[in-house]
Amino acid sequence: MTTGSxxxxxxxxxxxxxxxxxxxxxxxxxxxxxxxxxxxxxxxEEVGELNIVPYLDIIVNLIMFLLVVQATLVSLGxxxxxxxxxxxxGPSDAQQNPEQQKKQLRLTVGIAREGFxxxxxxxxxxxxxxxxxxxxxxxxxxxxxxxxPLLPDGNYNFAALKARLREIKDWIANExxxxxxxxxxxxxxxxxxxxxxxxxxxxxxDDTRGDLFPAVAFTEIR
Amino acid sequence: MTxxxxxxxxxxxxxxxxxxxxxxxxxxxxxxxxxxxxxxxITPMLDMMTILLVFLLKSFSASSQDVxxxxxxxxxxxxxxxxxxxxxxxxxxxxILVDKRLVTELTPEGxxxxxxxxxxxxxxxxxxxxxxxxxxxxxxxxxxxxxGTQFVGKIAIVADRQTSYxxxxxxxxxxxxxEFGFFKLFVQKPPG
Numbered sequence: 385m386t387t388g389s390x391x392x393x394x395x396x397x398x399x400x401x402x403x404x405x406x407x408x409x410x411x412x413x414x415x416x417x418x419x420x421x422x423x424x425x426x427x428x429e430e431v432g433e434l435n436i437v438p439y440l441d442i443i444v445n446l447i448m449f450l451l452v453v454q455a456t457l458v459s460l461g462x463x464x465x466x467x468x469x470x471x472x473x474g475p476s477d478a479q480q481n482p483e484q485q486k487k488q489l490r491l492t493v494g495i496a497r498e499g500f501x502x503x504x505x506x507x508x509x510x511x512x513x514x515x516x517x518x519x520x521x522x523x524x525x526x527x528x529x530x531x532x533p534l535l536p537d538g539n540y541n542f543a544a545l546k547a548r549l550r551e552i553k554d555w556i557a558n559e560x561x562x563x564x565x566x567x568x569x570x571x572x573x574x575x576x577x578x579x580x581x582x583x584x585x586x587x588x589x590d591d592t593r594g595d596l597f598p599a600v601a602f603t604e605i606r
Numbered sequence: 607m608t609x610x611x612x613x614x615x616x617x618x619x620x621x622x623x624x625x626x627x628x629x630x631x632x633x634x635x636x637x638x639x640x641x642x643x644x645x646x647x648i649t650p651m652l653d654m655m656t657i658l659l660v661f662l663l664k665s666f667s668a669s670s671q672d673v674x675x676x677x678x679x680x681x682x683x684x685x686x687x688x689x690x691x692x693x694x695x696x697x698x699x700x701x702i703l704v705d706k707r708l709v710t711e712l713t714p715e716g717x718x719x720x721x722x723x724x725x726x727x728x729x730x731x732x733x734x735x736x737x738x739x740x741x742x743x744x745x746x747x748x749x750x751x752x753x754g755t756q757f758v759g760k761i762a763i764v765a766d767r768q769t770s771y772x773x774x775x776x777x778x779x780x781x782x783x784x785e786f787g788f789f790k791l792f793v794q795k796p797p798g
Contacts (some may be wrong), residue, residue, distance in 0.1 A: 436652055443655045450662040457666075458680065460673065462687040463791040465778075495771075574772035578765050579681040581774070582793055586684045604775055 408470055463585055465600050466567075489563045491552065491597065493545070494605055495572035499530035500545050502552070509552055540580060542587040549588055549596045567599030673764050673792065675706065681767040683793035692760040692790050693742055695735070697769050699779060703736060704742070710734045716770055723776075730779040739784035761786035 494501035502509065532544045549568075557561050568588050572581055588597050668678050672676040675678065696703040701711045710732070724731045739761075748758040761781050765774055778789055 404791070436648065440648060440652055440655065443652070443659055447655060447659055447662060450659070450666055454662065458673070459795040460689045461683055461685040461793045461795040462689050463685050463793055464687065465684060465789040465791055466787070530678060572771040574770060576771040577767065578769040578771065578774055579767035581771055582681040582683050582767075582791065585791075589685070602775055602778060 391465060396542055461536070463582065463600075464598075465585075479582045484516060487562055489556070490569065491565050491567075492569040492571055492603065493549075493584060493588060495570070495576050495580060496530060499533040499540065500584075501528070502531040502545075502548060509555070513578050540583070545584065546587045546591050546596070550591055550593065553596055565588075566595065567601060568597035569601055569603045570603045571603045573605070644783060673734055675703070675764075677701075678764065678766050679768075680764065680794040682796060684796065685793060689792060690760065690762070690790055692762040692788075693739075693746075693786065694762045694764055695739075695777060695781065697763070697765040697773060699707045699766050699768060702732075702777065704735070704738050709738055712773070716768065716773065717774060718773055730776050731783060732776055732780045734779065736780045739781055739786060758788060759786045760788045760790060762790045762792055764792040 463546045486509075492501075492503045494503065532541050532548060535541050556565065570581065570583075570584060570588070585600055588600065590596055590598065637740055673694075673696070675696055675698055676687055678696060694705055696706070697712075698715075699712070699716055702709045711719065718732055722732050722734055724733050725731055743757070743759070746755075749755060750757045763774070763777065763781075765777075781787075781789065
């Protein structure tokens with residue numbers, strides 16, 4: 385097969401492009417084959433591959449920046465606390481439906497200097513009696529020892545609080561299904577640090593078996 | 607005649623001939639290796655990088671609230687909830703800020719000043735904070751009226767770990783009075 389540069393039949397020089405005319409020795413396939421073969425490397429250079437190296441540089445720099453920032457950034461979390469609903473605790477509900485009011489168990493965890501106090505209105509918690517210790521303070525208030533005293537090192541016993549709340553939760557679920565807890569009220573002495581309050585909320589939220597009392601509202605001891 | 611042609615054409619001994627072959631082979635091999643490196647395919651690496659970048663940007667936006675303020679160390683908590691968009695009230699060891707703007711200062715003991723409590727020392731309402739929060743609530747309601755985000759009364763409490771319960775309680779009470787009834791306590795998650 386001869387090249388397309390010269391036509392063997394006419395002897396004239398050809399331009400190398402297919403003109404639409406078929407000569408005696410050259411077919412359309414020959415022309416296209418020759419043209420593709422000649423200009424193949426040129427086409428490859430023109431199309432080429434997109435240079436992604438600058439893009440890669442930007443990506444690498446961004447990743448480095450984000451990794452460094454994330455390492456220095458404080459990981460933030462959230463604790464939901466809702467304001468107590470006065471409507472559900474008001475006398476109007478009790479007048480309308482006294483049975484429903486009886487079933488409400490208002491569970492309160494008090495944080496004091498001596499430890500945690502767990503109290504309930506609307507029911508007597510397991511392991512407790514309605515009568516107190518009998519010791520009355522000068523202000524005429526009955527004095528009780530804390531439900532969960534401080535640890536010997538002076539820290540609060542959050543593990544015991546968690547265990548006690550689990551006990552109460554099981555007691556309600558198994559023995560007193562007529563009782564209903566809307567949530568947990570947390571009260572603390574005025575000087576109690578916020579960190580202790582947050583740790584108390586953590587202890588009352590859940591344990592290894594599941595949720596305890598995740599709905600929390602703050603209240604105050606007068 | 608033969609000797610002359612050998613001298614002019616190449617090596618004269620088998621040792622030299624072998625050495626030349628070896629050198630040429632090494633050179634050819636080196637050239638081939640260089641060509642391989644020149645055509646290293648970096649597209650899979652780029653794919654991986656892009657996925658990593660998207661992941662980092664996503665996790666970056668999830669915890670991108672800036673709470674870096676002087677005298678403010680957040681308490682640690684085991685909560686699994688991520689932070690939410692809300693009006694931010696900060697209680698540092700010496701001041702109260704709303705959206706990082708000073709509202710009032712606290713006493714050196716970290717308690718509220720008597721002049722900020724119009725209902726007396728046992729009162730709960732913190733007047734300067736109430737005024738600002740009331741204005742904010744009115745502003746958010748106006749936005750809602752114009753078809754913007756619905757006002758639900760969410761407020762983020764970013765307090766120092768040593769803040770007293772009394773101060774926290776009074777701030778929450780004041781926020782509740784100003785129609786911000788959904789409190790979001792910002793805490794620090796344990797690392798990792």
